[in-house]
Amino acid sequence: xTVGAGETLSTSGRLSHDSAGTFIGTGDFEPQMSxxxxxxxxxxxxxxxxxxxxxxxxxxxxxxxxxxxxxxxxHAAYCGDHRPTGTVTGVSDPALPDRLVEMGAVVxxxxxx
Numbered sequence: 260x261t262v263g264a265g266e267t268l269s270t271s272g273r274l275s276h277d278s279a280g281t282f283i284g285t286g287d288f289e290p291q292m293s294x295x296x297x298x299x300x301x302x303x304x305x306x307x308x309x310x311x312x313x314x315x316x317x318x319x320x321x322x323x324x325x326x327x328x329x330x331x332x333x334h335a336a337y338c339g340d341h342r343p344t345g346t347v348t349g350v351s352d353p354a355l356p357d358r359l360v361e362m363g364a365v366v367x368x369x370x371x372x
Contacts (some may be wrong), residue, residue: 271363315344317363323349
């Protein structure tokens, strides 16, 4: 879900589904994380926003200790030289059992280069 309030977008529940709604990456953290980031790009595009306008991200990961070394480089590569705030939290029981990672972001449409 994405909600806009003035120049701020808040998006949550970014999951690893393709554009047809098919779940990607059952049991495999890296494709789920990569698909989530791609889905965030589609949200940004829809609202005419860019990655450098992301001011904060939240990553909820099942088995975080096992997947932290995957989250960090993928997130860093996605953001490039831009560094939004970020929270990575481990969860034990996500709402949907096959999901290993869920993301959210706050975007300021009036920010960036």
